[in-house]
Amino acid sequence: MTKFSDLNLNPKVLKAINEAGYETPTPIQAEAIPPALEGRDVLGIAQTGTGKTASFTLPMITLLARGRARARMPRSLVLCPTRELAAQVAENFDTYTKHLKLTKALLIGGVSFKEQDAAIDRGVDVLIATPGRLLDHFERGKLILSDVKVMVVDEADRMLDMGFIPDIERIFGLTNPLTRQTLFFSATMAPEIERITNTFLSAPARIEVARQATTSENITQGVVMFKASRRDREGSEKRKLLRTLIDLECDKCTNAIIFCNRKMDVDIVAKSLKKYGYNASPIHGDLEQSHRMKTLDSFRDGSLRFLVASDVAARGLDVPNVSHVFNFDVPSHAEDYVHRIGRTGRAGRDGTAMMICVPKDEKNLAGIERLVQTEIPRLENPLKSAKSEKTKDGDTEKKFTGRTRRSSKSDSKPSEATDAAPAAQADAQTEAPAKDAPAERQSKSDNRRSNAGSNDNRGKSGDNRSSSRSSNRSRGGRDNGKTVVGLGDHLPSFIALSFEERRAG
Ligand code: AMP
Numbered sequence: 001m002t003k004f005s006d007l008n009l010n011p012k013v014l015k016a017i018n019e020a021g022y023e024t025p026t027p028i029q030a031e032a033i034p035p036a037l038e039g040r041d042v043l044g045i046a047q048t049g050t051g052k053t054a055s056f057t058l059p060m061i062t063l064l065a066r067g068r069a070r071a072r073m074p075r076s077l078v079l080c081p082t083r084e085l086a087a088q089v090a091e092n093f094d095t096y097t098k099h100l101k102l103t104k105a106l107l108i109g110g111v112s113f114k115e116q117d118a119a120i121d122r123g124v125d126v127l128i129a130t131p132g133r134l135l136d137h138f139e140r141g142k143l144i145l146s147d148v149k150v151m152v153v154d155e156a157d158r159m160l161d162m163g164f165i166p167d168i169e170r171i172f173g174l175t176n177p178l179t180r181q182t183l184f185f186s187a188t189m190a191p192e193i194e195r196i197t198n199t200f201l202s203a204p205a206r207i208e209v210a211r212q213a214t215t216s217e218n219i220t221q222g223v224v225m226f227k228a229s230r231r232d233r234e235g236s237e238k239r240k241l242l243r244t245l246i247d248l249e250c251d252k253c254t255n256a257i258i259f260c261n262r263k264m265d266v267d268i269v270a271k272s273l274k275k276y277g278y279n280a281s282p283i284h285g286d287l288e289q290s291h292r293m294k295t296l297d298s299f300r301d302g303s304l305r306f307l308v309a310s311d312v313a314a315r316g317l318d319v320p321n322v323s324h325v326f327n328f329d330v331p332s333h334a335e336d337y338v339h340r341i342g343r344t345g346r347a348g349r350d351g352t353a354m355m356i357c358v359p360k361d362e363k364n365l366a367g368i369e370r371l372v373q374t375e376i377p378r379l380e381n382p383l384k385s386a387k388s389e390k391t392k393d394g395d396t397e398k399k400f401t402g403r404t405r406r407s408s409k410s411d412s413k414p415s416e417a418t419d420a421a422p423a424a425q426a427d428a429q430t431e432a433p434a435k436d437a438p439a440e441r442q443s444k445s446d447n448r449r450s451n452a453g454s455n456d457n458r459g460k461s462g463d464n465r466s467s468s469r470s471s472n473r474s475r476g477g478r479d480n481g482k483t484v485v486g487l488g489d490h491l492p493s494f495i496a497l498s499f500e501e502r503r504a505g
Pocket residue numbers: 021022023024025026029047048049050051052053054316318320
C-alpha cells in the first residue's frame with residue numbers, strides 16, 4: 001500500500017498531514033499526487049469525500065514551496081463553483097501549509113473587494129476563487145493571471161450546472177498555456193466537460209476513482225412513497241411526514257441535512273421546522289455570504305441541528321459527523337442523490353439517508369436507482385402505519401427493520417402528534433404547530449445542543465412547551481392549577497409507558 005512518505009511530498013507538508021491524523025493516502029491521492037508532482041496535467045474523476053482536495057493541494061504546496069509571489073501575479077489558482085467550497089479549500093490549504101510560509105487569498109462574492117484587493121497587491125502563492133468574482137477582479141485591472149503555474153478546476157460538473165463554463169474558458173484563456181499545469185476535477189464527464197478537458201489539458205494523467213457512498217454499506221437508505229390527500233396539501237403533508245421521519249429517528253439523529261430541490265422550499269421547510277420547535281436553519285445561494293458562513297459554522301460546531309439546504313449550497317461541504325440526510329424532494333439529477341447522501345456516513349461512520357418521493361418524482365427515483373444500481377428500500381409511510389398500527393405492528397419493511405421496528409413500537413407519539421395537527425394542516429400557510437407536536441422531544445435535545453435563543457419561535461412554542469411539560473402534568477394542566485381540559489391528572493398508564501420506553505431507547 002502506498003504511504004504518504006512514498007509520494008515525494010515536501011517534508012513540512014508530510015508533517016502537517018501527520019498532524020492532521022491521515023495515515024495513508026486515499027486512492028485518488030495515491031494516483032494523482034505523483035503525476036502532479038512531475039508537472040503533468042491531471043484529470044481526476046472523483047467526487048467529494050474521496051480526499052480529492054488533498055490530492056491537488058498537497059502537490060501544489062510542494063511545488064510552490066520554493067519561489068516567491070509577485071504583486072498581483074498569483075502563482076497558482078483554484079477555481080471552485082461555490083463560495084462554501086472555496087472557503088473549504090482555503091481551510092485545507094491552511095491545514096497543510098501550517099509549517100510553510102505560503103500566502104493565499106480567497107476571492108469570493110459577498111465579501112468586500114477591499115481586503116481581497118490588498119491581499120492580491122501583496123502577492124499570493126495560492127489564489128482560491130469562484131469564477132465570477134475572479135473575473136470581477138480581473139476586469140478591475142487588479143489581477144494578472146499570466147504567471148499562474150498551477151491551475152485547478154474543482155467540481156467542474158457543478159460549474160457546468162451553474163453555467164460557469166464560459167467563465168472557465170475565459171479564465172483558461174487569461175493564463176499561459178505553455179507554462180500552466182492544470183489539475184482538473186469532476187465527478188462526472190458530461191460531453192461539455194470532455195470538450196473542455198480536450199481543449200485545455202495536455203496529455204493528462206486520467207484518474208478515476210469509484211463512486212463514493214452510493215452502495216456504501218455504512219449508509220442505510222430508504223424512501224417513503226407518498227401521495228398527498230389533496231394536491232394543494234402536498235407541501236404541508238410532506239412537511240408533516242418529514243417531521244415524523246425525524247422523530248422516528250430521534251435517538252439516532254444527532255444532526256441532519258435536509259435537502260430540497262428549490263430555494264423557495266428550503267426557506268419554507270426551515271421556517272416550518274422552526275415553528276414546530278426544531279433547531280433548523282436554511283442555507284442557499286440567495287442568502288448573504290456572512291449569514292451562510294454563520295449557519296455552516298453553527299452546524300459544524302453542533303449548535304445547529306438541522307441544516308435545510310439546496311444542492312448548490314451544500315455541495316462539497318465537509319462536515320464529518322452528519323448522522324442523517326433527509327431528501328425532502330427526490331433530486332432531479334441522479335448524481336445529486338449521490339452527493340446528497342454522501343454528506344452522511346463519512347469516514348467510515350454510520351449514516352442514514354431517507355427520502356420522500358411523491359408520484360411525479362417516481363421517474364427521477366427510477367433514474368437514481370439506475371445510477372446507483374440498487375433498489376432503494378421502500379419504507380412504510382409512518383403516517384399511514386400509525387393509523388393502522390395495531391394490525392400492522394411488526395410488519396415493517398425490509399432493511400430498516402432495526403430502526404423501523406423500534407420506531408413503530410413507539411409510534412404513538414408521532415402519530416398522536418401528527419394526527420393532532422389537522423388544524424395546522426388545513427391552514428397550510430400558517431402551519432401552526434399542534435399543541436403536543438413531536439417537536440417537544442426534539443426541542444429538548446435541540447436545547448442540549450444548541451445555544452438557546454437563536455430561534456425566536458422556539459422560545460415561544462417548542463421550548464416553553466418542552467420545558468414545562470412535566471410540571472404541567474403534575475400541576476394538572478397548563479393553566480396553573482385550574483381545572484384541566486383533556487386528560488388532566490388521569491393520565492392513562494399506556495401514555496406514560498410509551499414515553500418512558502422511548503426515553504429509555
Ligand atoms: P474531500 O474529498 O477532499 O472533500 O475530503 C473528504 C474528507 O477526507 C476531508 O475531511 C479530509 O480532511 C479527509 N481526508 C482527506 N485525505 C485523507 C486521508 N488520506 N486520510 C484520512 N482522511 C482524509
